[in-house]
Amino acid sequence: xxxxxxxxxxxxxxxxxxxxxxxxxxxxxxxxxxxxxxxxxxxxxxxxxxxxxxxxxxxxxxxxxxxxxxxxxxxxxxxxxxxxxxxxxxxxxxxxxxxxxxxxxxxxxxxxxxxxxxxxxxxxxxxxxxxxxxxxxxxxxxxxxxxxxxxxxxxxxxxxxxxxxxxxxxxxxxxxxxxxxxxxxxxxxxxxxxxxxxxxxxxxxxxxxxxxxxxxxxxxxxxxxxxxxxxxxxxxxxxxxxxxx
Numbered sequence: 001x002x003x004x005x006x007x008x009x010x011x012x013x014x015x016x017x018x019x020x021x022x023x024x025x026x027x028x029x030x031x032x033x034x035x036x037x038x039x040x041x042x043x044x045x046x047x048x049x050x051x052x053x054x055x056x057x058x059x060x061x062x063x064x065x066x067x068x069x070x071x072x073x074x075x076x077x078x079x080x081x082x083x084x085x086x087x088x089x090x091x092x093x094x095x096x097x098x099x100x101x102x103x104x105x106x107x108x109x110x111x112x113x114x115x116x117x118x119x120x121x122x123x124x125x126x127x128x129x130x131x132x133x134x135x136x137x138x139x140x141x142x143x144x145x146x147x148x149x150x151x152x153x154x155x156x157x158x159x160x161x162x163x164x165x166x167x168x169x170x171x172x173x174x175x176x177x178x179x180x181x182x183x184x185x186x187x188x189x190x191x192x193x194x195x196x197x198x199x200x201x202x203x204x205x206x207x208x209x210x211x212x213x214x215x216x217x218x219x220x221x222x223x224x225x226x227x228x229x230x231x232x233x234x235x236x237x238x239x240x241x242x243x244x245x
Contacts (some may be wrong), residue, residue, distance in 0.1 A: 005036050005071075006042075008227055013079040013220045014072065015040065015058070018229045021068040021206045024060075030054045035222040036071060047073070060084050061092075064172065066187075069096070069211025070229050074219065082219035087169060096164040096174060097114055097231060098145075099208035099238070100183040101192070103158045107146040109157040110177040113138030114170045123190060124172040126180035143177040151242040153201055159186060159242060174209060185209055186238070202238050210235055 003020040010016065017036060019025065024035045031054075040057035041047050047057040058073040060083035068230040072092075074080030086092045110126075115128060115136035127133035144165045151159040160183070164174055172191075178184060179191035187204030202208075215226040231239070 003232075004199070005039055008229065010022065010075075013075055014083070014218070015044070015075060016214075016227050017071040017073065018073070018240075019063055019068055019211075020069050020232065021066050021210075021234065024065050025063055025071060026053045026057075026059055040073060044075070046132070047075070050074070050077060061087055061169070063211055064207075064209075067204035067209045067211065068229075068232050068235070070214045070227055071211075072216070073203060079129055079219040083216070086216055087098055090167040091217065093213075093226075094169075094211065095213035096166075097148075097208075097210045097212045097235075098162045098164050098174060098178065099186045099235075100160050100162060100178050101157065101186055102183045103150065104145070104147065104162070104178075104181065104183045106182070110143045110145075110181060111141070112177065112180055114141045114173060114176055115139070124170070124176045126176050137168050139168075139172050141168045141177065142166065143174055145178070152245070153242065153245075154245040155201055161239065175207065203239070204234070204238055206234075208235055208238060 006018045008018050010234040019036050027035045027037045037057040047053050050058045058080050060072045072083055073084045112126040113133040114124050115127055115138035117125045127138040145162045147160045148163055149161040166173055175185055175188055175191050184192040186202055186208040188207040210231055213228045218225050
C-alpha cells in the first residue's frame with residue numbers, strides 16, 4: 001500500500017491534499033479502497049453528498065497513479081464547481097518537478113496536440129501534424145519547461161531536473177510531450193522506449209513527476225492563493241544518488 005495522503009491546508013470550502021506516488025486519485029467503483037477519494041471520504045464523510053462524491057469526493061483535478069503532489073477538492077457544491085471551472089478555464093497555475101533522461105535545452109515550449117493512441121489503450125500520443133490531430137481527434141496542449149539542474153550518472157547517462165508549467169490538462173500531457181521531444185521522464189515505463197529504459201540506471205519504480213505548486217482563486221473570497229509541496233522522500237533520494245555519482 002502506498003503512503004497515506006496528507007492535508008496541506010483546509011477551510012470550510014477547500015481541501016488541499018498532498019498525494020503520494022502509487023495511489024489513484026479517484027475511485028472507479030463505489031467502495032473502492034486505497035484511493036485519495038476513499039481516504040477523503042473516510043476523513044470527511046459529508047463529501048459523499050457532492051456530485052459523484054462516492055467516486056471523486058469533491059476532487060477538482062487528477063494526477064496519474066504514479067505522480068505525486070497537489071490535489072484540490074471542494075467541500076461544498078459551489079466550491080467544487082468553482083474549482084472545476086477554474087481548471088477548465090486554465091486560470092489555475094500548475095507547476096511540476098520532472099527529472100528527464102538526456103540533456104534538453106535550457107528552456108522550451110511544446111504545443112503538439114495529444115490524442116489517444118490508435119492501437120494502445122493505455123497510451124496517449126503527440127500528433128505531429130494538423131492532419132494527424134484531426135484524424136485522431138487530438139486535444140490542444142501546451143507544456144513549458146526550464147532546466148533547474150543537470151546531472152550525469154557514473155555510467156555517463158545525463159539527466160535534467162525541470163520545472164514544468166501547463167495551462168491545459170490533457171491526460172498524460174507532461175509525460176507525452178517530454179517523451180515527444182526525446183527526453184522521457186525518468187522511471188516512466190510507459191513512455192520511455194526500451195533503449196531509454198535500459199540506459200536509465202535509477203530504478204525508481206515510478207515516474208519522477210511531482211505536482212509541486214498550485215495557484216488559484218479562492219472559491220469564496222476570490223483571493224489569489226498558492227500552495228506548494230516538497231519532493232517526497234523517494235524522489236529526493238534519487239536526486240541525492242545522482243549527485244553522489
